[in-house]
Amino acid sequence: MQVSTNNESELFLNPRADTERSELWGALSAAGSDAAIEEIGRWSDYAETPLVALPGQAARLGIAGLHYKDESGRFGLGSFKSLGGAYAVFRLLQSTLGAESAADEITSADLESGRFGQRTSRIAVCCATDGNHGRSVAWGAQKFHCRCVIYLHQHVSAGRQAAIAAYGAEIVRTPGGYDESVRRAAADAERNGWTVVSDTSWPGYEVIPRDVMHGYTVMADEVVRRMRTDPPTHVIVQAGVGGVAAAVCARFAYEFGPSRPKFIVAEPARAACLYQSGRDGHCATVDIVEETVMACLSAGEPSPLAWSVLERGVDAFMTLGEDLAPEAMRVLATGADGDPPIVAGESGAAGFAALMAASRSGEHSRQLGLDADARVLVFGTEGATDEQIYSRLVGRSPAEVMQRRG
Ligand SMILES: Cc1ncc(COP(=O)(O)O)c(C=O)c1O
Numbered sequence: 001m002q003v004s005t006n007n008e009s010e011l012f013l014n015p016r017a018d019t020e021r022s023e024l025w026g027a028l029s030a031a032g033s034d035a036a037i038e039e040i041g042r043w044s045d046y047a048e049t050p051l052v053a054l055p056g057q058a059a060r061l062g063i064a065g066l067h068y069k070d071e072s073g074r075f076g077l078g079s080f081k082s083l084g085g086a087y088a089v090f091r092l093l094q095s096t097l098g099a100e101s102a103a104d105e106i107t108s109a110d111l112e113s114g115r116f117g118q119r120t121s122r123i124a125v126c127c128a129t130d131g132n133h134g135r136s137v138a139w140g141a142q143k144f145h146c147r148c149v150i151y152l153h154q155h156v157s158a159g160r161q162a163a164i165a166a167y168g169a170e171i172v173r174t175p176g177g178y179d180e181s182v183r184r185a186a187a188d189a190e191r192n193g194w195t196v197v198s199d200t201s202w203p204g205y206e207v208i209p210r211d212v213m214h215g216y217t218v219m220a221d222e223v224v225r226r227m228r229t230d231p232p233t234h235v236i237v238q239a240g241v242g243g244v245a246a247a248v249c250a251r252f253a254y255e256f257g258p259s260r261p262k263f264i265v266a267e268p269a270r271a272a273c274l275y276q277s278g279r280d281g282h283c284a285t286v287d288i289v290e291e292t293v294m295a296c297l298s299a300g301e302p303s304p305l306a307w308s309v310l311e312r313g314v315d316a317f318m319t320l321g322e323d324l325a326p327e328a329m330r331v332l333a334t335g336a337d338g339d340p341p342i343v344a345g346e347s348g349a350a351g352f353a354a355l356m357a358a359s360r361s362g363e364h365s366r367q368l369g370l371d372a373d374a375r376v377l378v379f380g381t382e383g384a385t386d387e388q389i390y391s392r393l394v395g396r397s398p399a400e401v402m403q404r405r406g
Helices: 031-041 055-061 071-076 085-100 108-113 130-145 158-165 178-192 207-227 245-261 273-282 304-313 326-334 348-359 362-369 387-394 398-403
Strands: 003-005 009-013 051-053 066-068 124-129 147-153 172-173 234-240 262-268 316-320 375-380
Touching: 003 031, 003 362, 009 273, 009 362, 031 085, 031 245, 051 207, 055 071, 055 348, 066 071, 066 207, 066 262, 071 124, 071 375, 085 108, 085 124, 085 130, 085 207, 108 130, 124 130, 124 262, 130 147, 130 158, 147 178, 147 362, 158 387, 172 178, 172 362, 178 234, 207 304, 207 362, 207 375, 234 245, 234 348, 245 262, 245 304, 262 273, 262 348, 273 304, 273 316, 316 348, 316 362, 326 348, 362 387, 387 398
Parallel strands: 066 375, 124 147, 147 172, 234 262, 234 375, 262 316
Antiparallel strands: 003 009, 009 316, 051 066
């Protein structure tokens, strides 16, 4: 049977998974990924994020090894998302200014220095966001000196709004959910001559979300360079529209070829659009009836660009019940059995939550081969991007958790 359920999650083994283990760039490309890795690596504030071994958790879960890619410190923005939106803003400004003049190619250092400030300040970018993507776009706009307007739907917390406003973005609050905020951003952009910098694609709108996803491949490349001689057997990535999962999947398939790890995508059961797409065999939309605690994974529709990689790149789709991510946050914060305590936000802990749920279910761990030989990689895609929510769910503040690291 392809679908199996326990009381916490559902698992669907993808019948379209690429058994040849070939390259899987889909609508992305090796050249685009390499260019992003080179460019972002040059940014003055770039630093690789830690890949943390968690042998204590591995032993508890009955697997050989566990690594956690900790994105909480990425560019001081709290999540991997800072790689995508900001890179797309850079590419947009570079190409817009490049088209206007025959000068040498404009670099990120040129833009950051404000040398072209008079021209870039006339360019405006905008987007709708659940939090992290908007923060990245706002940061990129401030870094490279253009105007930025961010649309937030009514469920985005005040803490996340403040974090975006801190980068000088103008904030527009919209009624309804995420989809309404996307429509409003698109309409305002059209009317005002702004450019939408979205992390999801739609027919006819691909250049910018492709740049965003190429930016995310930086995170995958950092892991590959650390694990090249001892690759994981399983990789779990949490998904909203699927952009980061596709970026990791494509870079890993490229680097590891036929010996690439088994690839598992995890989503909230309340917003499981990729799981549904896997079952339907094409991009599927789901209604979000109730918002998930994993706020940044709340997407009802996959990005078609992401789907072009994931439709064959994913070995299994998993859904997550609502209690799993908070439990995973608390387990990571405890840091038992010699593991360091880790601060992971609600969406950031979802990959580890999926591993916990699969390991607890005999059937799921058997189907996925999560046995005593498995070496698993999970992505901690965010830290405590809203400290109040974090403290409420974990029972301790991020600072208290980090103090225990000593
Ligand atoms: C912390 C975090 N993790 C994972 C995701 C999922 O990324 P994607 O929407 O590209 O699937 C997001 C999206 O905003 C996020 O903010």
